[in-house]
Amino acid sequence: MPFELLAGGPTGPRRGRLHTARGTVETPAFMPCASVGAVKTLSPQEVRDAGIALILCNTYHLYLRPGHEQIRELGGLHAFTGWTGPILTDSGGYQVFSLAPLRTVTEDGVLFQSHLDGARHLLSPEKAIAVQQALGSDIIMPLDECPPYPISHEEAAGALERTLRWAERSRDVHKESDQLLFGIVQGGVFPDLRERGVQGLMRLGFGGYALGGLSVGESKAEIEQIVMTTAPLLPADRPRYLMGVGTPEDILNAVRFGIDLFDCVMPTRHGRTGNLFTSAGRLNIKGAKFARDPSPLDPACQCYTCRHFSRAYLRHLFLAGEILGLRLNTLHNLHFYGHLMHGTRRAIAEGHYEAFRADVLSRLSDDASFE
């Protein structure tokens, strides 16, 4: 079995272990985004040292440049990027819907234009699997239809039904036994559609289940409602992945409902804009109050940044536009996320997750300068 449940059951927080061809992922786990094959600004060694076991690469980006066939020739994504641990790739669908300047959805797939050179491509369910097979990732996602927000129940139902038909086509062409194929539950903010999505996917059977189509504009309450009502419907013996989430609060809240996997650009993107997470709250390193501050970013943190540099130096690097500043910020933020997940896993295993969550949330006060 690729997924082993160590603590928790069908409802509530779960402590698990996801076995892949390239190693084991302790869950709940956070995946940083390595869109084009690199977690932005960081080396594979630094990502590993931040406590990260699994990364996400974007099929859309890699398909367009350098191309999946070229990556296959070079030995696959692991050999190409130097990341030897497990990799999850998405189907490319989400980026087609959010980045491509033109796109037309038909039953066949999505016809889109590259944002790089305007060339036209068809991404079908079969093509998405074939591309990910060429990439050689460990966990792969089927093409789904990602509708915008808000949409009507009828439109959401249409996208869900198409997603289920595409899921079946994806499963039918999926052959690689060492690639774990997940199913993606669509259905917008409508609990009845989410339930129909879960049942449709479970009839087909997948190695794991993802909640998709969220974080596209809904309120936090709407997302929480969907996660709370949908997660318990999923089979307990399969990993559950909440796509594109999120802030530390969002993650801690979703863990309560039994989510095992998360991905988000937040720690890396925020690192590059100077928005930093600390155990005592958030801050933006640009703030004038840090100009003469000799203390580390987060005295409680053990990352390279916090062990060697002051807030004053990080602010100086940021204002001077030095790449090292972007690196050190990103490294710290990713370490914060890695550490958060480590604490989450331990708290679940030790049976005091609610106390852990409350304690972390009480210290995540917002600094007004955090953007």
Next chain:
Amino acid sequence: MPFELLAGGPTGPRRGRLHTARGTVETPAFMPCASVGAVKTLSPQEVRDAGIALILCNTYHLYLRPGHEQIRELGGLHAFTGWTGPILTDSGGYQVFSLAPLRTVTEDGVLFQSHLDGARHLLSPEKAIAVQQALGSDIIMPLDECPPYPISHEEAAGALERTLRWAERSRDVHKESDQLLFGIVQGGVFPDLRERGVQGLMRLGFGGYALGGLSVGESKAEIEQIVMTTAPLLPADRPRYLMGVGTPEDILNAVRFGIDLFDCVMPTRHGRTGNLFTSAGRLNIKGAKFARDPSPLDPACQCYTCRHFSRAYLRHLFLAGEILGLRLNTLHNLHFYGHLMHGTRRAIAEGHYEAFRADVLSRLSDDASFE
């Protein structure tokens, strides 16, 4: 004595050891440029791992931002930057002459406008020493007049005489016994002026001697002529520093004439534009021929980049604008320079420097794509 000569004498290549308050520098040595307090894109640990013992920081940049008093308050440049090894700072003069939008030279000093905010500042010889004292660097440079190229013998003589008067004022206010003050020989491309410069400085007495005002437009032959005729005039028991040089060829050639220290932005700047040094010649990683090249940048190199990544991946990162690509390129180039100096020192110690130089130069063939 701060400088120990291990092999070689008043003429020819020298193997030495420069002792500073923060450690020993084996010479000949190359200093990368850490303009605003960071070797661009790299962490202090990575710089050290590239075989670098000494870095150069720009007083002009640090004086303007974050300010020398702020750095002093934060414990000096070493505590601020996290670089625990020796640091050389320049006087700020060269950047005033090359970067400041307005500048007026008087006997008092140079009145200039900041390129950051247009504010007016006076940099005098005394001020340059005081700023470097606040920075707490290990080797400091006096303010000199850096004339443009070409200039007449008369103009060069004027700049030289002023530089000597400023050198005396600098020496007179220099108090810190753990900061080594160098003298800077000016005199343009005129051997008689260079000789007068050496004699003037030696009368004053400095901890080391630098050849300044070169690499501003002269031909390679002119520079070589000046280095060849001036270096042997300098005291053998003091380190000799050729400022702003240079390419691997320039360094290897100047070592022949007894130069001990070099600095240049070349390895770091070229790294950020994809121009890479290898033991088999130069290349630009953008080249289409590297798109499917699984081999390391330089199979003979032991740096992190060459041990983990292919040319195809480095090209991909560069074309995608990924910061990791700039880092890996810079890391490799700096490692190339560190390794070059290591080989230089060993060859001098073992008495076969000329054969080493000829061998390296024979392999430094230019690739047309190297910019």
